[in-house]
Amino acid sequence: MTPLPQVDAGGIELVEAALREADPGAGLVALLDERSPHLAGRTTADAERLRGLALAAFAHLSETPPAAMPFVLEELESGRNPSNVAAAARALRGGGPHLPAEAPTLLVSAIERLRASDDKLRFPTGHDAPPTALADLAATLEILGMAASAAAPALEQLLATHGVELSRDVRARMVAALEAISVAPGHCCGSPVEPNDHAEAVDPEAVGDATLVRALALEDQDGSTQTFAARFAGRPTAVAFFYTRCTNPERCSLTVTRLAGLDRRLRAANIDANVAGISYDPQYDRPARLRTYGNDRGMAFSSRCSLLRTVDRFDPFVEAFKLGVGFGPVTVNQHSLDLVVLDADLVVVRRRRRRLWSADDVIDELAGIVGRSSNAALRPPRVARNGDHRQRV
């Protein structure tokens, strides 16, 4: 019987083609975009495999481009495929001056999160590559050396608390990594790479424009239908995107749980704002399913807190908010975390993408909008400035 190929032949060709481009970094980043035409129609397994190959390929470049870092950090923070997370970590090896300060700690938290699901690497590696994904993550920490020193306490804690849950090989590599990242300055060979506070690249054009969806109908968990504008206008809104068939508990399931927590805190603080989740998968996520999913995650449904599906097509939302989502033959094949904050006039004031958002920050923003709204009558009208990302509906 023919064994399965170790790597996806079609995916390898795409990655190799990207590496041959004039700007290989840009070519690889394009393959990571969930809306890439190369991902459209692929199954989730294929899309994930291509993602892993692309992430691992950054290690072949002299430097990983800043545009890749949001994808890398996202994978480290919430990825569940051990091989892909290891591939993302490898991209940090070429981080150079662009190594984000939080990356080493995210590396350690990735080992902790995946400690029960170690698996082989599914991208091309050298002969001396570590045998498993967790071992490879530890190897990356070791390679980063002093640049990962901020992660030393977390790494020590992980070894102390969960060391017995790791294989001998992974533990040994983590100990080696701890030694490498704890070496005092001056003892290391060559110039250590200092971590950088470089923030993830943000494309201002990607903030969003709710004009395209203002008149579109949304159905909630109770089967009640309203337009986007009718549902949300008049008060600030935090809206995230999800789908019930998501297989990564660190993404959609966690998002809805956190929306429920956000709503509770807003009500407790008497901040009149909307909290909503809109499904990427409206044909499947019908009202009864939305209700069960939300109930299971602590949502207290009300006129201010809902889970929604589009009644017609979902595409306009992808365009309106430049959502990071791709679709396979049946449903979503890849998606990023996406949360949008709108003001009472449905102007997009803030966009959070790829990373776990801070409830405190979102609450402050919503409270700030409410505060500004209540004082609006006392202030002169705003004049749009260059670089102002606000787009009025």
Added chain:
Amino acid sequence: MPAIDVDEYRKAYEQRLKKAAVTTAEAAEPADDDLAAEVTNLIEVASNRKAPLVERVSALRKLGGLEFLGPRFSPFNAVYVAALRTLATDPRATLRRAALESLALRKDPEGRELLIRGLEKPADALVPEAIALQYLGHDDHGEIVPLARKVYRRSKGAAREEALRILATDPESEPTFKRLLNDKKEVSSIRRLSASALQDLNPAAFEKAARRIVVDDSEFNEIRSTSLTALSQQADSPADSKLVEQVEALHQRARSPAVKSSSARFLDAHGADPTS
């Protein structure tokens, strides 16, 4: 006879129980150093194609049991999964099936690919079609739906039924389930499955079909009973008085215990008293 000191007796008894519990626990759970050796040995036995089948199956079963140790088994996850993937293509069918089931429960991508390949090219099938679909059904991400449609169209018996189970959450399969539910020539298990699927996909369409089935005296009792039970669960939507009257009359004349009890349940759910 000297009097027994009850308190002392109780203390001694509790100590004996405690000692027995510790001994049992020690016997049930190997120390971690031993665990590594045991896992290695079991994987070797399970993977050894020259070993007797019964020993290999037993080794695989024991490994499955050790998985329940949870965090203590985590260090061996990678080697265990690698062994399962190898066993998934073993010449012995029993081992292939057990390995593929374990991989499917873990939603392992390589295990899934092997099962999918077997459905796409039956000559490469490692397990029977129905089993492959059952295992693939553990992952409800829905991507197996197009393949399930193909299997449904080409197969009969268990494979067809398993394909329908997977299609039960596919909105595009609603017309199929409507047709199957209404087809009296269809086997009972398929019709019951269709009732459940249609109720989930389109409660209004299901209710329409169920109302027709319930009052059709030429219908099979099993299907009438299933429809009544499902209509009872839709008590949020009030039944019209005509349907309630029809079910009351059905309840009166029904001789099938299943129809009798499901009609009683329906009447109770809709606020009507069954009169016998």
